[in-house]
Amino acid sequence: MTKTGLFFISDYRGVTCEPGRDPAYWILKELDRADRFKVYSTANRVINSSCFGNIDFLMLDYKGDIQIQKLGYNYAIYNAYKKVKDNVEIIHHCEKFQVGKGYNLIPLLSNISGKAFMIGPVQLPHNVFEDDFLVNSTGLKRSIKKSVYMNRNNLGSMFKIMFKKTIENADVVIVPDSEVRKELSRYIDKNKIELINYGVDLSVYGEYLYTATENNYDITFAGSAIKRKGIEYLLEAIPLIKDQFPEIKLHLLTNGYRIKEYKKLSKDLGITENVVFHGRLEKNKYIELLSNCRLLCLPTLSEGYSWTVLDALCLGVPVVTTTECRCNDLFENGDIGLRVKPADPDALADAILKLFNDFELCKKFSENGLKKREEFGNEIIIPKYMKLYEEYI
Template sequence: MKHTQSSLKIGIVLSSIPGYSETFFRNKIKGLQSNGLDVTLYVDTFSEVPQNLSCKVVSAPSLGNGFISKTIASCVAAVKCICLHPKRSLKHYNLDKADGLPFKHRIKNLLLNQYLLNQNLDWLHFGYGMLANSRENVAEAIGCKMAVSFRGFDLYLSPLKHKNCYKVLFSKKVKYHVLSEKMKHTLIANHISEQRIHVITPAIDINLFASGDYTTKAKENLEILCISRLHWVKGLNYVLEALAILKSDNIDFKFTIIGDGEERERLVFAAYQLGILEDVTFAGKLSQTEVLKALKQSNLYIQYSIQEGFGNAALEAQALGLPCVVSDADGLQQNVLHEKTGLVVPKRNPKALARAILELHSLDSEKKQHMADFAIQRVRNEFNIEKQTALFLEFYSN
């Protein structure tokens, strides 16, 4: 039974419940619910549901670790497939067979996806591309529409790590959501019809990041901030090299990185070898309140990623009127407007980055204020939650 738009049932599939920094999903869920849509979150790994997440959460059953527990869990899943939703299970099996999957893979997919096969939805929306892997036929099996979001890493890097990972997905009738025009053109290059691709950028709570008490007062020292997971794709090693260039030119600065990740030790050592460790603070993960405070205490924001779907933190910085220097990676070119809300420079080029930092810092107060005002107004007009919600309502309308 299909529903009117105000009562559409939307199932969003994620690997886990959105963390504190994954505001995109939280904002989306909240916006859809406020417009009367019924949203259920399906996760592979269950954790405690935070108080500010109001939707229903369904977790995939564990198939166990040891041989005996795996065997028991698999038998239970098989019984559910046969007894609870036999028609859907058979349809899923046959669809996988039509895709040329080996018998073993068909059975495995059936057992892994059985918790989804009894759901009654209008849309099954996979929050990342790789989450649709081995689940390409679930939506058709349960009689609903299928959507997939690509957020950057999954579109550009996952196919390098998992060859042909989207071969089956790209053959299906799927509606795609991407964060930027650059990502849209990447899908088109993979022979996806333009009509099936919708660009919906991230959005921020503009009231939380209102410019308020932030001013563009000139500071003698550079107070530079980056909010990023410590991963090689974020290009932080190039940022450190650029800052080493500034230090060699006797430019005083303080650089703070908010975030944590697998590259922390390597980056700390790189800062030490470059002679700038005393000028760099690895702040780790901070609360939203602490992040906001750090943004207001800075006078320049950097996002120098090698690959970036869009970059919420750069939007937050612009919402406060903070000048931004970003790389030309993917969605960052759409996020920051070159010479209007900041500077966009070629990635992997520490010398160009160092020049851009100096150029922005050297702007006179009038030009800085003009850039800040333009950035604030643009974020408020183009990247607010209300606009994002309206676009997702339109996305699910047909």
């Protein structure tokens, strides 16, 4: 049987056989079992590929700090494609791709007529604060000049042109929610847009489910200690809640160079006994802590998509976040939590107090989340990608 060649641009950059959070790992696992495709996948490092018997990993050998917008990284992807282009009928850009910022050099530098070009999942971008560029993935500050950050912002118009030219070449664009679909319909025919939710490995949550009781006033925040996450506004909301609920406890699962600033703010606000700085936790410990809290609070100033909110949904944990948390479909009919305007401690406090004072509402949000969680299981999501591939065999 003749196999269909598929060039897969993967965000599973370090192949270790350990599941990644983004879809690429799970799609590759399914492709590995499919005998209809010959798969070539990009990888920046291959540490252990023993669980992928039928995937040819193409090493990018990119030495710099991986940022998907960097021309050098994209050129490494293009060079990998050139090695196998004559054997490829389908190209799937499954690397990170944001509206107005993402691009791919393959359709810009070569003729892909006769090949199917897929992109996705595509996210909405978050606003780029200085922290987002000056802080690395571990939360520590980079040794880099502010002028570099400013110049990077000035490249925005070039990225928009490259994004538009890339997206216009796509046969299918995959989006995780209707808000992204609406935004993309400004650029391409809406019939080319396919909505496929982000998938999760439901086994990760194990037996953990929402276990908070009516007298539980614990709150979890999980995310980087950067300005964009809005932690200071959550801290400023705690004194407004403490008068009514002195036993309130805020669990901050975060690290980074702003930690000292947030610890000082906690002291200045007189809430040091109400705030626990955990640092980053292993996944299972994070899941356990989150499931035992009254609610998750994500006071973000700008968010493209929140995996943390999806975690809360799958555990049945009520959510308080802002209108800048761009995952509207998770909050369809407002049924898993409350959203307030950003940068507003009073609004955060009011929403948290509402859930502290109404345990029945918490239980309703919890039940709604648990009803939805099956929709996001990889068992449901990944076959939808396979169906798209099969349309081009």
